[in-house]
Amino acid sequence: MVKEVLDILLVTHNPPENFSTYLQLSQTCFLKNALSQGKKMHSFIAHRRFAFATSTIFHNKLIHMYVKSGSLEDARKVFDHMKDRDTISWNTIIAAYRRHGFPDEAVTLFHHMEETGFQPDRFTFASVFPACAQMGAFEQGMNIHKGIKDRGILADDVVATALVDMYAKCGNIDKARELFDRIPQKDGFTWTAMIGGYAQNGLVEKALETFKQMQLIGVKPDSATFASILPACAKMKALEEGMDIHQSIKDRGILSDVVVATALVDMYAKCGRIDKARELFDKMPQRNVISWNAMIAGYVQNGVVEKALEIFKQMQLVGVKPNSTTIASILPACAKMGALEQGMDIHQNIKDEAVLSSPAVATALVDMYGKCGSLDKARELFDRMPERDVFSWTAMVAGYAQNGFVEKALETFKQMRLAGVKPDSSTFASILPACAKMGALEQGMDIHQSIKDREILSDDTVATALVDMYAKCGSIDKARELFDEMPQKDVISWTVMVTGYAQNGFVEKALETFKQMQLAGVKPNSTTFACILCACSHAGLVDEGCTYFNQMSNPYCITHTIDHYICIVDVLARAGYLEDTLNFIVKMPVKPVVIVWMCFLGACRSHVNLGLGLFTAMLLFEMDPKNAATYVLLSNIYAEVGRWAEVRMVRRLMRDRGIKKIPGCSWIEGQKMVHAFCAGDRSHPQTQEIYAKLEELSWEMRVAGYFSDSRHLLNDVEEEEKDLFLCHHSEKLAIAFGLLNTFPGTSIRVVKNLRVCADCHTATKFISRIVEREIVVRDVNRFHHFKQGECSCGDYW
Structure with a gap:
């Protein structure tokens, strides 16, 4: 309709100079999102030089039209050419910049507005305080707040709510609560601002408590409230509360709201109910890119990485364009699977420079390449990043550490600190295993001091990594001291301590700590049993090892894996029960892998059993003909019994096959x-x-x-x-x-x-x-x- 009317006007010799007609046209243009028609109308009026074309009212309508049609640039041109502006002009352009993600420009315009003598009103402050919140500009927001204390405008609920929101989002939650409590009449927006503030500042219990208070006084939550409280449930893993809120959403009939439904998907995924999250996702009548991102991230967080990649493909098939958040979520799935080719395809298909230049995406790419073992590519991307934050540095440090390049990991960690980037708990949890692997106790102790200085020793992951580092550097007493100081110990912490004692040869201490773990009500897992069986192996505790092996099934109902079978083979074979070990291997419900036979061959060497040793070596030559250890062990058995011709034969065979013994390094x-x-x-x-x-x-x-x-x-x-x-x-x-x-x-x-x-x-x-x-x-x-x-x-x- 707009196009037809404009076409008629453009060919009319004497078009009507009717102000209301053109106002109506501009209104229709933004309602229909017809930017091109709106521009034609604007050009037509300017060319005809109608009297109303310079009026403030018409310019305000034009600004409004351009803003609503998504052209902030055209709106700003109109605003800048206005001779006469009013408060509406300023409010419209300030609000536009804030809503389009340019809060700094919104605040700059606000100050310019005051400098030119215009008095901001409630609508101005309702835009400028959220702009300060978006920027995290606490001081600017506080100064603006001080400037209006004497104007009486703070009594306005809209302004007061914007202030609560600003202080909360800038991290001053106490000031936000103080203002919140002083508002006499709190509507749903005010309560939502306070709930969202608590949730965003990590005070999830306070958020849930405030949500309950809101309902008790009869204020009904709306879509925005639910979208604020559900992330709090997700963070606390408060599944029951989340399910109650889900029921309230159903009762209110707003489950079709895409923002609310997405928040529910996210909540269920983060509470471990990925099946329920998928059920809700599949029932959503509308999905936006955020909904798809929530589902992808949910699968990744729950370790169902194949499903994450599958739904990423579905997202593209239905025509939803991935954004930087999508890419930053899907790449960790490739990293966990070691799916380098799929990760490279995703990298290759990122066309949008805005997405590729996102620090989150660049970091996810560095992390993916690092975890997939392509460290040269990871470093190339890392070096090209214009800005590197703690997350990108941590990804690079972790990549080196996890791939065994511990010297590179330690070097990169030093570079990070020299660059003035402060490590966080994830960085420390990544670098400490590198110190442990190299036995770099002094460097580990320096990092320990940094952790104390940063006051993050209470972080369970960091504390556990420290215990592990001290244990693997041979400082087992210090490891125990730190372990005992941990306020909360989970199965990983206990397992690390048990392993530390076992590896350091203190088997009685390992067994004692295992019993303490059980008495503390912490259920051992598959890894714990692998560690305790290994301890029994190195101490020759055959009966104890078999007992622990049997305990896995009863009472703990833990399925034996190949790792546990390897341990029992080692327990029996090291102790010299070679015939019993061979019978055990033959009767194993899982197919023996190379390492099973390597353990057995090692025991044949220790106990100088040439017959079984030769039999095992022949099997290994078929299974893994390039494994140098088989040749070395067989050669050693021949040497033990003085059969030097066979020793030379085995070594010649190694040379002929191009097999080299791994050089000893210390x-x-x-x-x-x-x-x-x-x-x-x-x-x-x-x-x-x-x-x-x-x-x-x-x-x-x-x-x-x-x-x-x-x-x-x-x-x-x-x-x-x-x-x-x-x-x-x-x-x-x-x-x-x-x-x-x-x-x-x-x-x-x-x-x-x-x-x-x-x-x-x-x-x-x-x-x-x-x-x-x-x-x-x-x-x-x-x-x-x-x-x-x-x-x-x-x-x-």
């Missing part, structure tokens, strides 16, 4: 740095001093009765060469470095990537007695605490 911390050593390493700046120290120790050890254990070296190698080769193993180089660079009496802590060999184990016992120092070596299986010539493992490892 790490030790010194001067707040982690120093790495490989067998025979001569790259360290202190190489001469290190080798001189080893020669000195070798002489003292021989005087004390030490003889090198060269059983696994080829028989035709000269004895002197054998001694020299053994002397230069990586852990011995690291120990020598530690003795040169630490104070007498302090502990030396070394981390090794392989199992400690018999010779190094014996030698370290002698060294600990000679230098009168504790030496802690963490190998791939466990800790060895050497002190006064003894090892905590009792020579059972």
Whole structure:
């Protein structure tokens, strides 16, 4: 209709100069969202120079039309060219900037309005306070508030409600409540502002309490109220309260409201009822991008990542364009699945630069590439980010740490702090495992101090990561001290402590802590049992191991996984029950994997059973022909029984097949740095001093009765060469470095990537007695605490 009328006017020689006609046309244009027709009408009137074309009323209508049609730029042009503005002009343009997401410009216009002598009214303040809230501009909002205290305008409910909302969203919830309590007549908007304020500031119990008070005094909640209170239920995981609110929404007949329905989907998903969330989602008559985002995020949060990817595809098929929130939600699903190709496809298909430039999306991409092992791509994106916040730095640190690049993780963590970005609890929970893996106790202690300074030690995840770090760095007493200080301990915390004792060789303490956990009413999970079975294995506790294995089914109803079967195989085989172990493996309800047979082959080497060892090696050659460990273990068994021709045959077979033994590497911390050593390493700046120290120790050890254990070296190698080769193993180089660079009496802590060999184990016992120092070596299986010539493992490892 608008188009037809305009077409007639454009060809009319003497069009009517009727003000009301054009006002009606502008009204129709914004109602019909007909921006192009509105522009034509505006151009037509300006060209004809009608008398009313310069009037304030008509300009206000034009601004209104352009704003409602979504063209803020055209609205601003009209406003800027106005000779005579009134309060309505200012209010319309201020409100427009605030609603279109430019709160800073709205506040600037407000100040300009006052400077030009216009008196703001209730509608002005109803726009400017929400603008301050959007910006989090507490001081500006407070100053504007001070400026109107004497005007009597605060008695207006709309302005008072906007003030409550502003103070709440700027984090000053006490001031918001003070103003709220002073409002004599509170309507639904006022109550909703207070409820939303509590919810957004994390005071979810207060939010629910205020929601109940609102209903008790007879104020009926509306869509906005429900949309404010449901996130509070979601955060508290208050499912029952959420279900009651769901019933109230049904009773009010507003379940079809897309905002309310989306909030319900989000609430059920975050309370773990993803099935109920999907049911509601499927029944929604209308869905917007936020609804789809809630469902995708719900699946990701509940670990149903395949469904998240599936619904993301459905969203695109129905023509809903993903926004930055969608992409930031779906990429973690790819990260959890390790679905690099799907993640790359999503990255490739992001066309909208506004979406790609979103910090949340860029961070999610860095996180996805990092968790999928594509660290070069993750770093490339990270380096291209114009601004990096704590989340992006944490994603990069976690990517390095989770992929085993612990030195890179620690280096990136240092860069983060040098850049002035303060780590949060997630950052600390990501970097502490890196310290644990490297045995970097000093750096871990520095991070511990930072956590204290930030006052986030009460965070359960951070506290648990600290306990784990101290335990894996061999400082088990400090780990226990922190564990005991934790106000709340969940199954993960208890499991970490049990594991810490087990790995450090304090098996009785591990079993005692496991019993304490049960007495505390904390139900052990699958991981807890795997840890306790591992403890039994390293201590030779066969009966206890079998008892715990059986307890999983009764009384705990935990299904045995391959990890538990591996542990029991290790328990039986280490103790020398090789025939029983073989029978157990054959009768396992799950197919034995490579590691099962590797455990068994390792026991065949320890107990020198060539027949079973050869049988197991043949199986492993078929299952995993490229695994160097099989060749090494078989070679060692042949060496133990003196069959040197077969030793040479196995080693020749390795060479012919291009299989290389993993080189032994050890790490030790010194001067707040982690120093790495490989067998025979001569790259360290202190190489001469290190080798001189080893020669000195070798002489003292021989005087004390030490003889090198060269059983696994080829028989035709000269004895002197054998001694020299053994002397230069990586852990011995690291120990020598530690003795040169630490104070007498302090502990030396070394981390090794392989199992400690018999010779190094014996030698370290002698060294600990000679230098009168504790030496802690963490190998791939466990800790060895050497002190006064003894090892905590009792020579059972």
